[in-house]
Amino acid sequence: MLLLTLNILFVLVAIAMIALILMQRGAGASAGSGFGGGASSTVFGARGSAxxxxxxxKxxxxxxxxxxxFMAWYATHxxxxPVADTDLGVMSQVPAAPAAPGAVAVPEAPSVTPEVPAAPDAQPDAAPARDSTVPAAPAESAPPAEDAEPPAQTQ
Incomplete structure (x- = not known):
């Protein structure tokens, strides 16, 4: 209610200021040019309208x-x-990190590993079946070097 009253008063004061500023005479105008002749001295007194x-x-x-x-002070208080009333969903679980002055705050992604459900027909304990057409990998051994001497025999 207070802000509504102040807004109405604010608009009325602004309109009155515009009207009074437009009615004032310019720097080079004569004293009564805004009201015609010498009529300004009778309406506003002996000193005229200025x-x-x-x-x-003023x-x-x-x-x-x-x-x-006052309206700016009242509005800030x-x-x-808005963050307290907003439902952020998943992002509401991310803690807000304090940002350094001048830095852009970017929230980090949560380090939660999602659980992937198994397929309905999968058997998690069974070993995967091997395809018999694929040969097994050879045992790892170092290839013989051509420059190397043969190993010495021990007695």
């Missing part, structure tokens, strides 16, 4: 900035952390 319009503009500008600052 003094009244400038004072009214106070409207002060009110405008005061309302702006009434703000709710």
């Amino acid at each position: 003094n009244f319009l400038s004072k009214a503009t 106070w409207l500008a002060i009110a405008f900035f005061a309302i702006t600052l 009434q703000a709710v952390d």
Whole structure:
């Protein structure tokens, strides 16, 4: 309710400021050009419209900035952390790491290994069947070197 009232007041002050600024005379205009002839001295007093319009503009500008600052202060103190209310799903399990100043914070992926279900017809304890057409690998032995001497016989 307070912000609604302040918003309405804010708009009215802004419109009044625009009207008062547009009604003021320019730097080279004569004293009563905005109201026609000498009529300005009778409407706003003996000093003319310049003094009244400038004072009214000054106070409207002060009110405008005061309302702006109060609304900004009020909005920051009434703000709710959007992260606390948001359902992040799987990402809600990732802890937030403190970021260094000026660095971009990138969350690390969780180190959870997913379990893969076995196929319905698979037998996990049975050894895999070998295809008889594939020959077995030869036993690993070092190839004989051509430059090497034959091993010495011991007696």
